[in-house]
Amino acid sequence: MPDALYADASALLTGWQPPTAEAADALARTLRLLDEGGPAALTRGHRAGHVTASALVLDATGSRVLLCLHGRFRRWVQLGGHCEPGDRTLAGAALREATEESGIAGLWLDPTPIDLDIHPVACQGGSLHHDVRFAAVAPAGAVERVSAESVELGWFPPDALPEPLAGATAQLVAPALAVFARHHPRPAPDPAVEATRTYR
Numbered sequence: 001m002p003d004a005l006y007a008d009a010s011a012l013l014t015g016w017q018p019p020t021a022e023a024a025d026a027l028a029r030t031l032r033l034l035d036e037g038g039p040a041a042l043t044r045g046h047r048a049g050h051v052t053a054s055a056l057v058l059d060a061t062g063s064r065v066l067l068c069l070h071g072r073f074r075r076w077v078q079l080g081g082h083c084e085p086g087d088r089t090l091a092g093a094a095l096r097e098a099t100e101e102s103g104i105a106g107l108w109l110d111p112t113p114i115d116l117d118i119h120p121v122a123c124q125g126g127s128l129h130h131d132v133r134f135a136a137v138a139p140a141g142a143v144e145r146v147s148a149e150s151v152e153l154g155w156f157p158p159d160a161l162p163e164p165l166a167g168a169t170a171q172l173v174a175p176a177l178a179v180f181a182r183h184h185p186r187p188a189p190d191p192a193v194e195a196t197r198t199y200r
Contacts (some may be wrong), residue, residue: 006039008089009051013132016113019175026116030130044082049118049128053087053094054080055109056133056172057102060140062180065158065173068101068150070166072122077166080131081149094134102138102153103145109136110183114175117168135176137184 013031018024033041033049040046056078057066067076079101080094087093091111098107115133120126144153156162158173 004088026118042083052129052131053090054078055094055098055136056176057136064155069152075164075166076162101147104142106139107136110179135179
């Protein structure tokens with residue numbers, strides 16, 4: 001794994017402000033993993049655990065989220081996975097994974113993580129994913145395409161997510177919507193139009 005990705009992950013996470021106590025604990029454990037494992041901690045072969053990257057994708061209006069029914073563990077989850085040798089940044093890894101798994105070109109991704117979650121996986125006979133999570137937005141008119149990683153893709157309202165849902169996916173909705181509101185603000189009302197409205 002190139003040193004550039006390791007340097008990016010270390011710098012990004014060292015400067016990140018976790019949004020919850022759970023994320024703060026996961027951050028401390030992940031920084032320790034990176035310190036002890038070096039660049040190998042970003043590869044799937046690192047049995048003690050490895051850093052992965054994922055993204056919760058919103059549609060262009062911010063009114064739906066895109067989830068995949070994962071082919072291996074049969075739960076609905078955000079898009080993401082392992083870092084690859086060509087990745088130079090964690091945000092870039094998350095964007096690549098989201099693009100590959102959604103089939104949607106032109107995704108926009110905020111480079112600041114919205115969460116960090118550690119969970120057990122079956123890699124190498126049993127390991128941990130230290131998953132760094134981002135928010136992404138699809139372009140208007142985007143059409144998804146199922147990849148080999150998933151059984152199904154679907155758009156869902158943030159308050160009506162499907163079941164069975166992966167454990168830490170729902171907690172991404174609120175921070176992803178906050179990212180959307182910051183970067184895709186709704187236009188201010190036109191005063192001329194507002195003046196003609198009748199309110200009851």
